[in-house]
Amino acid sequence: MNKLLSILATTLALIAAVGCKTSATLLPNVSGKAGEVIVVMDKANWEGNLGTQARELLASDCPYLAQREPLYSLVNITPAGFVDMFKVHRNIVIFNISSQVENEGVVYRNDVWSHPQCVIQVSSHSADSALNMLVESGPRILSTIEQAERDRVITNSKQYEDHSLAPQVREVVGGSPHFPSGYKLKKKTDEFVWIADERQYTIQGILVYKYPAAEVDNFSEENIIAHRNEILQRNVPGMFDNTWMTTSTYVTPTVEFIRFRGRQFAQTRGFWEVHNDYMGGPFVSHSFYSKDNKDIIVVEGFVYAPKYDKRQYLRQVESIVYSFEWPAEEAGAEKESSKKG
Secondary structure, three states: OHHHHHHHHHHHHHHHHHHHHHHHHOOOEOEOOOOEEEEEOOHHHHOOHHHHHHHHHHOOEOOOOOOOOEOOEEEEEOHHHOOHHHHOEOEEEEEEEOOOOOOOEEEEEEOOOOEOOEEEEEEEOOHHHHHHHHHHHHHHHHHHHHHHHHHHHHHHHHHOEOOOOHHHHHHHHOOEOOOEOOOEEEEEOOOEEEEEEEOOOOEEEEEEEEEEOOOOOOOOHHHHHHHHHHHHHHHOEOOOOOOEEEEOOOOOOEEEEEEEOOEEEEEEEEEEEEOOOOOEEEEEEEEEEOOOOOEEEEEEEEEEOOOOOOHHHHHHHHHHHHOOEOHHHHHHHHHHHHHHO
């Protein structure tokens, strides 16, 4: 009897695990282009104040790009036109405006009609009420869509990961991002690693480096940029003699302090350029303490794409930067994923 109960328990556990794994896979894959958002809103509101506010929030200029590009490409669909073919889109913001609405508010959901999907619904009695909700909840709406876009890139990086690269980075700083296939090791020293995906007209690069922590001001903009310029001058030469990567002074970099999934870091955005040359582009970096707090570790992504829009290229390298994990975190993430199925 005990043996029978043991077999039954094991079988039920396997069924539960399989059910967990298949619940998401039963949904179709998301459709639509990366960086695209469907906004479900009737024509009158789309052409009025509510639509204007939605565009100002979701299609404002993407920061730190040389040319103007919107944060997201918006597609307006009316509620009557929101049929099945649109419901599987990757990012959907639905405005449910009716006097019959019972509970006003903003609801955030995942994987409603497809996977991996982000659906945000704003329910209100009137357009004015919806406008107020959009203003109040704007930062969270943006961060939710951004995280959904980022997670898709991270998932893709892990699925098609080049497993030879992370050990190279861990040897230098103890942890590593996840690098998808196409990225190659360009340079490695005791304090610096340069990994890039270089194509005919584009470069997406990841720089990982460390330097001793000071007693104060480790995460001030001045300190971060001073160390960046010093290390890049030694390690990232340009195409010609007496040229190297540095930080552009044309626009002042910005530093934002972020807590993300148990990690704290200073996120710096700005422009890079090549000293004595005309190359340049956007970069984003994360600066944080090493495990023993003795060093500052910097993980940076940069883009060079003079012939193309850069929004998606930058979002891709930024996602790789966000995928940084310490070895214990990687093991824990795999264990948690196994538990959830």
